[in-house]
Each structure stands twice: as C-alpha cells, then as structure tokens.
Amino acid sequence: MTLIEVEKHEVEEPKSEPVRVRGLPFFPHFLLREVVVMCLIAGSLILLASYYPASLLKPADPFDTPTPIYPEWYFLYVFGFLKFWTWDIGPIPAKIIGVTMPMILWYGLLILVPFIDRNPSSDIRRRKLAVALGIIALIGVLYFTYYGIVHGE
Amino acid sequence: MSFLDKIYKWLDDRFKLRDLLPPIVKHPAPEDVISNPLYCLGGTAFLCFIILVITGIFLAMYYKPTPGEAYKSVQTIMTAVPMGSLVRSVHHWAANTMIAAVMLHMIRIYFMGAYKKPRELNWVVGIFLLLTVTTFGFSGYLLPWDQLSFWATKIGTGIAGSMPIIGGYISLILMGGNDIGAETLTRFFAIHVLILPMAIAVLLGMHFLMVRIQGISGRL
Numbered sequence: 001m002t003l004i005e006v007e008k009h010e011v012e013e014p015k016s017e018p019v020r021v022r023g024l025p026f027f028p029h030f031l032l033r034e035v036v037v038m039c040l041i042a043g044s045l046i047l048l049a050s051y052y053p054a055s056l057l058k059p060a061d062p063f064d065t066p067t068p069i070y071p072e073w074y075f076l077y078v079f080g081f082l083k084f085w086t087w088d089i090g091p092i093p094a095k096i097i098g099v100t101m102p103m104i105l106w107y108g109l110l111i112l113v114p115f116i117d118r119n120p121s122s123d124i125r126r127r128k129l130a131v132a133l134g135i136i137a138l139i140g141v142l143y144f145t146y147y148g149i150v151h152g153e
Numbered sequence: 154m155s156f157l158d159k160i161y162k163w164l165d166d167r168f169k170l171r172d173l174l175p176p177i178v179k180h181p182a183p184e185d186v187i188s189n190p191l192y193c194l195g196g197t198a199f200l201c202f203i204i205l206v207i208t209g210i211f212l213a214m215y216y217k218p219t220p221g222e223a224y225k226s227v228q229t230i231m232t233a234v235p236m237g238s239l240v241r242s243v244h245h246w247a248a249n250t251m252i253a254a255v256m257l258h259m260i261r262i263y264f265m266g267a268y269k270k271p272r273e274l275n276w277v278v279g280i281f282l283l284l285t286v287t288t289f290g291f292s293g294y295l296l297p298w299d300q301l302s303f304w305a306t307k308i309g310t311g312i313a314g315s316m317p318i319i320g321g322y323i324s325l326i327l328m329g330g331n332d333i334g335a336e337t338l339t340r341f342f343a344i345h346v347l348i349l350p351m352a353i354a355v356l357l358g359m360h361f362l363m364v365r366i367q368g369i370s371g372r373l
Contacts, residue, residue, distance in 0.1 A: 099312055134263050
C-alpha cells in the first residue's frame with residue numbers, strides 16, 4: 001500500500017473589507033425580474049399557440065410543386081439575395097455569388113466583428129462608423145428579406 | 154428548527170452549502186441591467202430553449218420519422234393526443250421566438266459595443282449559437298413532412314448545395330442521397346434531436362461561463 005501525503009493548507013484568509021459594488025444581488029432582485037419576464041413570455045407563447053396553432057398542410061408530394069414557395073422567414077434574406085444578384089463577375093457565375101455572399105462572407109464577417117472593430121470605446125457617439133455599418137447591414141437584411149417575399153418562386 | 158432548515162443543515166454538513174451559495178446568491182447584477190428590458194433578450198432565448206426541450210421531448214414520444222408515418226403521427230399529435238396540439242404549437246412559437254430573440258440579442262450586443270475586449274470570444278460563440286439555432290429551425294421544419302416542409306427543405310438544400318466546392322458534399326450529407334426522401338427525414342431527425350441539442354448545450358455552457366467570468370458589459 002502506498003501512502004500519498006497530501007499537504008493541506010489551512011488558508012488563513014485575512015478578514016477582507018467588504019468590496020462595494022454598484023448593483024443589486026442576483027437573489028432575489030435579479031431573479032425576481034427574470035421570473036416576471038419568464039411568466040410573461042411563457043404566457044404569451046401559450047396564448048399565441050392557442051390562437052394560432054402550428055399549421056399542418058397536405059402531406060408532402062414530390063410531384064406537386066406549390067406556388068409560391070418560401071423558405072423559413074429567417075432564411076428569406078439569403079433566398080432574397082440569391083434572387084437579387086443576377087450579375088456574373090468575370091468567370092464566376094451569378095448563382096455562386098448569390099449563394100456565397102450571404103452564407104459564407106456574411107457569417108465570416110459577423111464572426112470577425114470584434115477583431116475588425118478595434119475601437120475600444122463602447123460609447124455610441126464615439127463609434128459612428130461601426131453604428132453606421134450596423135444600420136446599413138440591418139437595412140440590407142431587411143431589404144433582401146422583403147425582396148425574397150416579393151420574388152417567391 | 155423547521156423541516157426546511159433541517160434539510161438545509163443535512164446538505165450543508167455534507168456539501169458546505171454556506172461556502173457554495175453566497176457567490177451565486179449575492180453575485181451583483183448591475184442596476185441598469187435590471188431596469189433596462191433590452192437585457193432580457195438573451196434570457197428570453199434561453200427560456201424558449203428550455204420550453205423547446207420540454208415540448209420537444211413530448212413530441213418525440215409520438216413522432217415517427219419515416220415518410221409513411223411522419224405526417225400521420227403529426228396528425229395524431231394535432232387531433233388525438235391530449236394537449237398534443239398545444240404542445241406542438243408552443244414548440245412552433247417558442248422556436249420562432251427563440252430565433253427572433255437571438256437575433257435581437259445580437260443586435261443589442263452590436264450597438265452597445267458589448268463584444269469588445271475582453272468579450273471577443275463570447276461574440277464568436279454567439280455567432281455559432283445563431284448558426285445552431287437557425288439550423289435547428291431548418292432541420293425541424295422538414296419533420297412534419299407536409300407540403301410546406303418538403304418544399305421549403307427543397308429550397309434550403311438547393312441553396313446549400315449550390316455553394317462552390319463544399320456544396321455537393323453538404324447536400325449529400327444532409328439529404329443522404331440525390332433527393333429528399335426517407336434518408337433525409339431520418340438524418341434531419343437525428344440532427345434535430347441528437348446532434349444539435351448536444352452542440353447547443355456545449356455552446357450555451359461556454360456562453361454563460363464566459364459571462365459569469367467576465368461579467369455583463371453594463372456600459373451604455
């Protein structure tokens with residue numbers, strides 16, 4: 001039998017002065033607000049579900065294409081951009097650009113946001129460029145969503 | 154000593170609750186985080202996630218992932234199973250609300266500049282969460298096997314499949330063949346109920362742990 005000696009430090013913690021932090025304790029203040037919001041959301045979901053139940057159309061039929069068909073609303077901007085972009089760039093066909101731009105470049109750009117924006121200030125007045133680009137991106141996504149709705153297949 | 158006190162003491166003797174609890178219970182939350190409803194968006198998404206897990210488990214008890222049975226089993230859920238229609242509809246609405254909440258949460262983080270040092274990696278994890286959540290929606294959409302789900306998936310796999318170089322592989326991996334069929338349905342089911350839940354659990358764990366370590370960016 002092997003005995004392992006484990007040194008046990010009785011850490012003498014110096015009586016630390018309580019640190020003053022601006023804010024309210026997690027329990028009960030923060031949790032109370034969370035519970036109120038949770039009740040509101042859970043209630044709204046049940047209301048929505050009872051008034052507008054999830055739909056179930058006719059069974060899937062690969063030989064009967066319905067018109068118009070749309071993807072889910074959160075993919076409409078991808079779909080809209082694909083419909084919007086009809087120009088070939090050099091040897092790259094329009095369709096490849098239409099698919100690559102929103103799915104690879106857009107998500108790539110999103111991931112890189114904190115590494116592109118090196119401005120340390122989080123004051124909205126001192127980051128006019130970032131805010132302007134953000135608003136342009138938002139309007140773009142909304143516009144292509146609209147475009148996708150109008151040009152459904 | 155009340156009964157609850159006794160339970161507390163029993164647990165405290167064994168797990169040193171008096172050392173474990175205060176850092177959680179007394180952890181300070183910045184005042185404007187409590188007063189500003191914009192800070193609810195992340196929590197809203199998380200609540201939707203919990204609701205989706207619970208309703209999803211109940212749906213999985215009745216759902217049958219084969220082209221012959223899928224539609225019929227959803228029909229049974231909607232008409233014959235007690236509260237089935239409510240559970241499926243709540244699952245549907247919670248899913249849409251979750252995606253909307255995640256997007257709005259991201260917009261808030263962007264405009265408040267909350268992704269800046271030291272929180273860069275939490276933003277990256279957040280983008281992966283956005284991807285996971287939309288993939289959840291995409292994979293769940295096919296499962297009822299009705300006209301809408303079939304043709305929406307047709308568009309979706311078509312778009313993913315026309316990506317340069319990787320497109321062909323992605324579409325083959327997703328559909329398990331050249332067209333949407335039985336293989337696609339079981340794959341989407343496995344992705345929806347096995348792969349993505351594990352992925353999102355890991356990502357959410359990282360997301361929350363980083364918030365816990367770094368604190369909420371409370372500067373407006």
